[in-house]
Each structure stands twice: as C-alpha cells, then as structure tokens.
Amino acid sequence: MSSKNLKKNNIDNYSLIDLFCGIGGLTHGFVKENFKIDAGIDFDGTCKFAFEKNNNASFYADDITLLSGDDLLKRYRKNTRKILVGCAPCQPFSLQKNKNLNKENGKEDSKWKLLYSFADLIEQTDPEIISMENVPQLLKFKDGKVFNDFVEKLEKKGYKVSYSIVNAQDYGVAQRRKRLVLLGSKHGYIKLIDKLTPKGHHLTVRDVIGHLPNVEDGVAHPSDPIHIARKLTELNKKRIQASVQGGFWRDWDKSLWLDCHKKESGKAFGSVYGRMKWDDVAPTMTTCCNGLGNGRFGHPEQDRAITLREAALIQSFPMNYQFADSSTKLSTQTIARQIGNAVPVGLGIAIARSIKNHIESLE
Structure with a gap:
C-alpha cells in the first residue's frame, strides 16, 4: 500500500x-x-x-x-x-x-x-x-x-x-x-x-499496590492466585522484621548479617533485603523481583517480599492482566521472570x- x-x-x-x-x-x-x-x-x-x-x-x-x-x-x-x-x-x-x-x-x-x-x-x-x-x-x-x-x-x-x-x-x-x-x-x-x-x-508504591489486601509469605490470596509472596525462612523473616522502609542490611543486628556483608566486597550491595518506601517509586523490577535477597523488594510494611501481583502492578500491567491459565502449572519464578523481563x-x-x-x- x-x-x-x-x-x-x-x-x-x-x-x-x-x-x-x-x-x-x-x-x-x-x-x-x-x-x-x-x-x-x-x-x-x-x-x-x-x-x-x-x-x-x-x-x-x-x-x-x-x-x-x-x-x-x-x-x-x-x-x-x-x-x-x-x-x-x-x-x-x-x-x-x-x-x-x-x-x-x-x-x-x-x-x-x-x-x-x-x-x-x-x-x-x-x-x-x-x-x-x-x-x-x-x-x-x-x-x-x-x-x-x-x-x-x-x-x-x-x-x-x-x-x-x-x-x-x-x-x-x-x-x-x-x-x-x-x-x-x-x-x-x-x-x-x-x-x-x-x-x-510520579506514581508511588502506595499508589499502585496500597489497595491490595494483606497476605502472608508463601500464602496466595484466595481470590488472586498471583497475589503470593515467596515463603521466607525463619532467619529471613527476622531480617525483614528488622528492616525499615528504605533501609538495608546495616540496620540489622550483626547477628543477622550474611557472611558476604562482613567482607569489604559485600558492603556495596546496599539494596538487597531492603524494604521499598510507600511514598517513593520502586526500584527496577528484575527477573527475581519476588526475591527478598535479590534487591530492594521487601514490602514497605508487611514482613515479606512483594507478591507477583504487586510486581506486575509496579510494571504498570493492569489489574485484570492474566498471566497464567488455571489449567497450566507455571512456577512463581517463571511468572516473576516474565514480569521482570517485560517492557x-x-x-x-x-x-x-x-x-x-x-x-x-x-x-
């Protein structure tokens, strides 16, 4: 034409x-x-x-x-x-x-x-x-x-x-x-x-995920199967409980530090295990955006990493965007990778x- x-x-x-x-x-x-x-x-x-x-x-x-x-x-x-x-x-x-x-x-x-x-x-x-x-x-x-x-x-x-x-x-x-x-x-x-x-x-974390119901780590919301956060170990639960909004691992008692944090080379990783701030934008979503230890992906208040639904909303996908067929078993990590890779x-x-x-x- x-x-x-x-x-x-x-x-x-x-x-x-x-x-x-x-x-x-x-x-x-x-x-x-x-x-x-x-x-x-x-x-x-x-x-x-x-x-x-x-x-x-x-x-x-x-x-x-x-x-x-x-x-x-x-x-x-x-x-x-x-x-x-x-x-x-x-x-x-x-x-x-x-x-x-x-x-x-x-x-x-x-x-x-x-x-x-x-x-x-x-x-x-x-x-x-x-x-x-x-x-x-x-x-x-x-x-x-x-x-x-x-x-x-x-x-x-x-x-x-x-x-x-x-x-x-x-x-x-x-x-x-x-x-x-x-x-x-x-x-x-x-x-x-x-x-x-x-x-x-700018839209903030509160603007896009503040309306979502609370969930515990490892437990999906009954009406939204991707509103689910990774299950935390007892040690990581203590770490997120010791974290403040915008904070990072140096806020913790030293007994909670990882071995890498005690080395000079590990001091540069300031974002891992950190909480997001309600009234700021989120960090860049990655393929491991649902992992507490993979970046500043801790929920601002709840003691867990963000859920897949929260990551999707931060990526500006609409609330009604469907990621997996109910008849198909996709791992949470597969969906996290898909969300993190998306434009x-x-x-x-x-x-x-x-x-x-x-x-x-x-x-």
Missing part, C-alpha cells in the same frame, strides 16, 4: 508485530492506543497464554535467528502498512553482566547478536515504522559498535532514526527504570512524547502514542 493511500488521523491502515514480545508489556501499550496487533514472536513459549489472552493477537514461539523475512511478512495482515517493534534481550548489555561473561564456563553471552537478527529482519521486511527498546548500557557495549551497527543499517534503508534515554517513572510507571528508546520511520523523525508524570508527581506497559503507551502522533501528522 502506497503512502498516498494513508488516511490522515487514522492508524487503522497499519498493523504491528512485536519481536521478543514476552508476555506483551510493549504490545499492550499499543493495544491501549488502539493499534491493531498482528502477532508477537518470542523464543519463550511459556509467554503464549498471557500474550494472546490480553492482546487479541497470535503468539509464535520462534527463534528470531532462524526466522526469515518472508516468514515474518506472512504474519502481517494483507493490504496494511507495517510497524515492527521489539526489545532484544537486554541481559548481555546490563550492568550486572558488564563483562559479558558466563560465570559457569567463561564464554561470551551470545544473546547480544539478536540485535543483528532484529536489524536483518527490518532490512528484509522493510516496515515503514520501527521501534527498539533496551537498556542504556547498549550505547557503550563493545565500545558502541553493536548499537552503531544497528543504527547504520537502518539509516542505509532510509529510516530517520532518533533515540533517547528515558526513565519509566516519567511515563506513569511507579518504578525507576531507565531505558534506551529508539524510533525510526521512512517518513521523518518521530518525537517521543513529553513526560507524562513530571518530577514531584512496562506505561512506557509502551508512551512509545505507541509517539508513533500515533507521527502517523497522524503525515499528509
């Missing part, structure tokens, strides 16, 4: 596919902005139920490195104009893996090559609009070569590319989560929308609205 056939102020001419879609955080942002979603593609088949149930789109459990442009084109609706978005796995670029080594065998984590696969699929399918979201460290990974190669390939294909580092807390997400957002279009530069929640007006829906909305504004500005 030629750009001449575009109806101004109408996004119905476009269809969208989300690569590395996971359970659909980015996709759901586009759903909220009334885009038509054709498909989500991810290697992790456990994401299928949540993606399809909440986004009215098909999920394909595919290895992106083996997917051809022709295969991808077949998943777009006919006679529509194409948008391709995605977030290649960010773990290889993160601060936690800044040396990019696998601790078990010392080999380089090759997942960073997925960004090249993303670029190849853009080249082969030629969508009019693209978006890529990742961690800011991507800009410096391998001295910037991976990111620069990605941008260069897009520009050679005629895309006008813009990118910036944003914080999800500025877009209606009750969480500090800095991300690199890249936007590209064949029709001109896309401007990311202005901040929706300026400084001093916050609020950030997805900001990206979608920016693209919508761009489309509506076209003649």
